[in-house]
Amino acid sequence: MKVLVFTIGPDRYGLPLRAIARVLPVVELKQLPLAPDYVAGLMDLHGEPVPVIDLSRLAGVTPEQVWFDTRIILVDYPAGDGGTRPLGLQAEHVAGIDSIDPEALRESGVAGAPFLGQVAGSAHGMLQLVDVDALLPPDVRALLFQPREAA
Amino acid sequence: MVSKAAVGDLTGSVTVTGADAIGRLGSGLQTMVDNLRKLINNVQKAGIQVTTSATEIAASAKEQEATGIEQAQTSVEILATTKEISANTAQLLKTMEDATAVADYTTSATADAQGNLKRMDLTMQTMVSATDSINAKLAALSEKASNINSVLITITKVADQTNILSLNAAIEAEKAGDAGRGFSVVATEIRRLADQTSVSTWDIEQMLKEMQSAVSASVMGMDKFSEEIRRSVGEVRQVGEQLSSVMDQVQKLAPQFDLVLQGMQSQAVGASQISETMMQLNDATQQTVDSLKATSEAVHQLQYAASDLQSSVATFSVSG
Numbered sequence: 001m002k003v004l005v006f007t008i009g010p011d012r013y014g015l016p017l018r019a020i021a022r023v024l025p026v027v028e029l030k031q032l033p034l035a036p037d038y039v040a041g042l043m044d045l046h047g048e049p050v051p052v053i054d055l056s057r058l059a060g061v062t063p064e065q066v067w068f069d070t071r072i073i074l075v076d077y078p079a080g081d082g083g084t085r086p087l088g089l090q091a092e093h094v095a096g097i098d099s100i101d102p103e104a105l106r107e108s109g110v111a112g113a114p115f116l117g118q119v120a121g122s123a124h125g126m127l128q129l130v131d132v133d134a135l136l137p138p139d140v141r142a143l144l145f146q147p148r149e150a151a
Numbered sequence: 152m153v154s155k156a157a158v159g160d161l162t163g164s165v166t167v168t169g170a171d172a173i174g175r176l177g178s179g180l181q182t183m184v185d186n187l188r189k190l191i192n193n194v195q196k197a198g199i200q201v202t203t204s205a206t207e208i209a210a211s212a213k214e215q216e217a218t219g220i221e222q223a224q225t226s227v228e229i230l231a232t233t234k235e236i237s238a239n240t241a242q243l244l245k246t247m248e249d250a251t252a253v254a255d256y257t258t259s260a261t262a263d264a265q266g267n268l269k270r271m272d273l274t275m276q277t278m279v280s281a282t283d284s285i286n287a288k289l290a291a292l293s294e295k296a297s298n299i300n301s302v303l304i305t306i307t308k309v310a311d312q313t314n315i316l317s318l319n320a321a322i323e324a325e326k327a328g329d330a331g332r333g334f335s336v337v338a339t340e341i342r343r344l345a346d347q348t349s350v351s352t353w354d355i356e357q358m359l360k361e362m363q364s365a366v367s368a369s370v371m372g373m374d375k376f377s378e379e380i381r382r383s384v385g386e387v388r389q390v391g392e393q394l395s396s397v398m399d400q401v402q403k404l405a406p407q408f409d410l411v412l413q414g415m416q417s418q419a420v421g422a423s424q425i426s427e428t429m430m431q432l433n434d435a436t437q438q439t440v441d442s443l444k445a446t447s448e449a450v451h452q453l454q455y456a457a458s459d460l461q462s463s464v465a466t467f468s469v470s471g
Binding site: 004021069096 | 307311312314315318319321322325326335338339342346349
């Protein structure tokens with residue numbers, strides 16, 4: 001399987017390509033006051049407001065700065081109502097695509113953050129998969145994705 | 152009485168008187184003896200007078216001779232002094248000539264120095280203009296560097312966009328499944344190229360930054376250098392002016408030296424004239440002394456003659 005590799009702090013993480021809609025450069029975000037600190041803000045995607053989550057902050061690491069290879073990864077997030085909604089994930093050092101042998105994937109065996117999945121060794125070192133569906137706690141999901149009728 | 156008179160005693164008187172021939176002879180004789188006595192008396196007085204006068208003349212001549220000798224000695228002394236003056240004047244003349252030579256040398260040396268300073272001034276002005284042109288070139292270089300920088304920014308942007316494009320291409324290829332496999336390889340290749348471009352532009356950017364800081368350091372250095380040159384130009388001009396005034400002063404010295412030289416030359420001439428005159432005067436004094444000696448001799452002879460006369464006359468007895 002192929003994953004998009006990025007880092008949180010010093011460690012490498014992978015997002016399966018299947019889960020990704022597009023990769024975008026970092027853009028100016030509209031801040032969302034009173035939202036959790038890992039909610040980076042709202043981005044304008046061709047006129048549609050899309051919430052952006054900072055993956056580093058979500059994992060409890062404060063990013064030093066916006067790097068030249070800091071990207072916004074656009075994914076189709078299950079909104080809970082059966083459909084999907086676009087969600088931006090701001091990630092540091094989006095290095096590129098890496099191939100992982102599914103045979104090599106192992107459970108981490110450690111109960112960390114709920115969105116962190118299996119680990120695998122690759123040519124460039126150990127890498128942990130990120131489960132997009134489990135990224136947001138239900139309350140935050142509810143906060144960010146109001147039912148369409150209510151909006 | 153006649154026999155007494157014959158041996159010189161004229162004191163006696165003729166006692167014979169009468170109207171006869173004997174008496175007249177006697178009175179005649181008496182008159183003759185009287186006259187003779189008067190004459191001898193006068194001669195005796197005159198002899199004394201002559202002796203006295205001759206003695207006086209001799210004394211006066213001696214005195215004159217002494218004066219003459221003294222004069223001669225004085226003129227010899229004056230001559231020596233005049234010679235000394237002449238010698239001193241000659242020495243002074245030489246010294247003055249040396250001083251004039253020194254002044255001349257100073258004038259020419261100062262003129263040379265001034266010429267050198269002018270050349271230095273020209274060189275410095277050339278340096279100033281060279282510095283200006285270097286500064287202009289550095290400014291052009293700086294501008295070119297910022298142009299390169301803006302091009303680099305564009306290239307970096309393009310590389311960045313290419314990178315994102317390649318990621319998206321890979322995602323699309325993955326979604327296409329087996330059909331997208333070939334496209335995935337192309338996307339990877341594109342991303343590799345974009346990354347290489349990014350790395351290269353970053354390197355270029357660093358080099359450019361170094362170059363720009365070197366250029367600005369050079370500009371600052373050149374500015375300081377030109378400032379120093381300008382100050383040096385000012386100083387050189389000042390030195391030049393000072394040299395000019397020195398030259399003026401030294402040139403003023405030359406005519407004064409000439410005046411002193413002329414004065415000394417005329418003094419030397421005067422001294423030699425005095426010397427000559429003193430020599431002539433000395434000759435004259437010598438002649439005077441010689442003639443005074445002759446006069447003395449003559450006076451001595453006169454004294455001898457007078458005393459002969461006196462002793463001759465003394466044989467006559469007239470008083471009584």
